Amino acid sequence: MNTTVLSAINEQINSEFEASYRYLAMAGFCERQKFMGAAKWLRLQSEEERQHGLKLFDFVLARDGAVDLKAIDQPSASFDSLAAVFEQALVHEQRVTVEINTLYELCFKEKSFAEMAELQWFLTEQVEEEKVAREIVAKFRLVKNDPAAILDIDRELGARTTIMGPAR
Ligand SMILES: [Fe+2]
Ligand SMILES: [Fe+2]
Numbered sequence: 001m002n003t004t005v006l007s008a009i010n011e012q013i014n015s016e017f018e019a020s021y022r023y024l025a026m027a028g029f030c031e032r033q034k035f036m037g038a039a040k041w042l043r044l045q046s047e048e049e050r051q052h053g054l055k056l057f058d059f060v061l062a063r064d065g066a067v068d069l070k071a072i073d074q075p076s077a078s079f080d081s082l083a084a085v086f087e088q089a090l091v092h093e094q095r096v097t098v099e100i101n102t103l104y105e106l107c108f109k110e111k112s113f114a115e116m117a118e119l120q121w122f123l124t125e126q127v128e129e130e131k132v133a134r135e136i137v138a139k140f141r142l143v144k145n146d147p148a149a150i151l152d153i154d155r156e157l158g159a160r161t162t163i164m165g166p167a168r
Pocket of ligand 2: 019049093096129
């Protein structure tokens with residue numbers, strides 16, 4: 001594997017595990033506020049991000065590259081409101097999209113074709129991740145501080161049962 005590309009993919013593995021940790025911290029915050037539906041949704045999202053990290057972990061090993069796991073930054077665990085949690089989640093997903101785009105561009109420049117093929121899955125996944133986060137944020141913006149409506153959204157989030165991860 002091209003060493004620049006390998007190092008960039010290792011950075012992305014770290015980013016995915018960091019996202020997993022970040023969503024887990026959000027889940028903890030929501031559960032303490034007794035928003036059990038949101039907490040469940042965020043726990044599943046944390047698991048989904050872990051799967052993203054593992055997908056790249058497996059890919060690097062399949063390419064006979066060395067996985068280089070790095071330290072994970074401490075996630076923030078306090079938020080102004082339930083809505084603020086999802087506002088932050090959306091901003092974070094948009095940041096990850098930029099990372100994936102940059103990584104894809106690097107692979108293109110380095111003619112790392114197998115890596116481009118692998119990253120296509122992540123490009124598609126980020127479209128979905130942003131779409132889902134944007135829909136949730138839109139609901140919170142609509143209902144503002146209406147407690148009954150917020151509880152409805154929490155219940156709706158709690159209906160999530162699966163991770164929408166890759167077919168691996
Ligand atoms: Fe991800
Ligand atoms: Fe994500």
